[in-house]
Amino acid sequence: MPKVDIEYTDYVSEMLDVLGSPGLLLVSADAAGKPNAMTIGWGTIGIIWGKPIYCVLVRPSRFTFSLIEETNDFTVNVPYRDMGDIVAYCGTVSGRDYDKFAEKGLTATPGRRVKSPIIEECAIHYECKVVHKNKVIPAELTQEIRDKSYPGGDFHTVYFGEIVAAYADGDAGERLASG
Amino acid sequence: MPKVDIEYTDYVSEMLDVLGSPGLLLVSADAAGKPNAMTIGWGTIGIIWGKPIYCVLVRPSRFTFSLIEETNDFTVNVPYRDMGDIVAYCGTVSGRDYDKFAEKGLTATPGRRVKSPIIEECAIHYECKVVHKNKVIPAELTQEIRDKSYPGGDFHTVYFGEIVAAYADGDAGERLASG
Numbered sequence: 001m002p003k004v005d006i007e008y009t010d011y012v013s014e015m016l017d018v019l020g021s022p023g024l025l026l027v028s029a030d031a032a033g034k035p036n037a038m039t040i041g042w043g044t045i046g047i048i049w050g051k052p053i054y055c056v057l058v059r060p061s062r063f064t065f066s067l068i069e070e071t072n073d074f075t076v077n078v079p080y081r082d083m084g085d086i087v088a089y090c091g092t093v094s095g096r097d098y099d100k101f102a103e104k105g106l107t108a109t110p111g112r113r114v115k116s117p118i119i120e121e122c123a124i125h126y127e128c129k130v131v132h133k134n135k136v137i138p139a140e141l142t143q144e145i146r147d148k149s150y151p152g153g154d155f156h157t158v159y160f161g162e163i164v165a166a167y168a169d170g171d172a173g174e175r176l177a178s179g
Numbered sequence: 180m181p182k183v184d185i186e187y188t189d190y191v192s193e194m195l196d197v198l199g200s201p202g203l204l205l206v207s208a209d210a211a212g213k214p215n216a217m218t219i220g221w222g223t224i225g226i227i228w229g230k231p232i233y234c235v236l237v238r239p240s241r242f243t244f245s246l247i248e249e250t251n252d253f254t255v256n257v258p259y260r261d262m263g264d265i266v267a268y269c270g271t272v273s274g275r276d277y278d279k280f281a282e283k284g285l286t287a288t289p290g291r292r293v294k295s296p297i298i299e300e301c302a303i304h305y306e307c308k309v310v311h312k313n314k315v316i317p318a319e320l321t322q323e324i325r326d327k328s329y330p331g332g333d334f335h336t337v338y339f340g341e342i343v344a345a346y347a348d349g350d351a352g353e354r355l356a357s358g
Contacts (some may be wrong), residue, residue, distance in 0.1 A: 016188045132316065
């Protein structure tokens with residue numbers, strides 16, 4: 001089924017539900033175009049600087065971190081709920097050691113406006129160009145979060161991605177809502 | 180009409196549409212409880228650290244900045260579209276000089292879980308406790324954004340507010356969707 005353009009605000013409730021469980025797939029690529037997918041359960045969406053923005057958080061230790069630093073863009077892909085095993089896999093192994101697209105039979109379709117590809121099998125896609133980044137500041141976190149999320153440090157970089165394209169399967173809204 | 184609890188993901192598409200135009204109302208209060216409302220057109224919503232989070236950006240020069248620094252919480256209120264004149268007013272004058280609630284006949288209903296009140300006349304309310312803050316880093320912005328949004332500096336602080344309560348008018352979804 002061909003993908004259709006959407007407003008970035010379309011299906012946001014469904015997208016956030018999937019973000020909560022089982023998670024979304026953050027795709028980046030190296031300079032040669034080789035893609036990698038990382039599972040994310042954290043992210044925010046909205047408007048900053050008058051632009052639609054998707055914020056994602058990536059730890060410096062992650063392979064994805066080096067890729068985004070290299071190409072300065074990424075895509076966020078919303079999987080269907082029956083893709084839970086793929087989402088779990090992409091959150092378990094590192095792209096340094098495994099070609100996750102090959103291992104899971106995922107199709108990397110070239111991005112329309114960014115160097116990172118999308119995952120064709122997913123429901124919704126946001127193509128994002130990094131327009132700002134900053135870092136989680138340890139001293140400005142609550143003690144609870146510091147203890148729970150950062151026992152080993154490795155504090156996240158927050159990437160602010162301008163959503164330069166958003167599109168979805170024509171029936172993505174229904175399929176995500178129904179299951 | 181009594182307010183009903185909602186999931187933070189409910190009506191998010193509608194909320195983001197109103198954020199884009201005419202804007203939302205960010206409410207904070209001083210230590211004595213005196214509230215102030217500031218219009219915002221920027222913000223993001225999602226999940227970080229396993230918690231529902233509303234991110235808002237406030238310039239250090241703003242009165243709201245001093246209030247959030249004092250109480251460490253805020254509420255985000257989604258107005259109905261026919262409240263456009265109130266939203267415009269709250270984006271024009273400073274709470275240092277005017278009591279915006281009194282001037283516009285707004286009702287400050289105490290927050291359920293935060294010190295900042297809500298605006299009763301609005302459709303949807305998110306009560307937020309600041310769990311992290313950092314700053315927009317000038318060197319990490321695109322030139323375009325730096326030129327357009329920061330000709331005078333005054334770079335925003337990004338407040339990450341954990342959404343500790345979310346509720347709305349029972350008919351907020353329909354009324355916001357219908358225009």
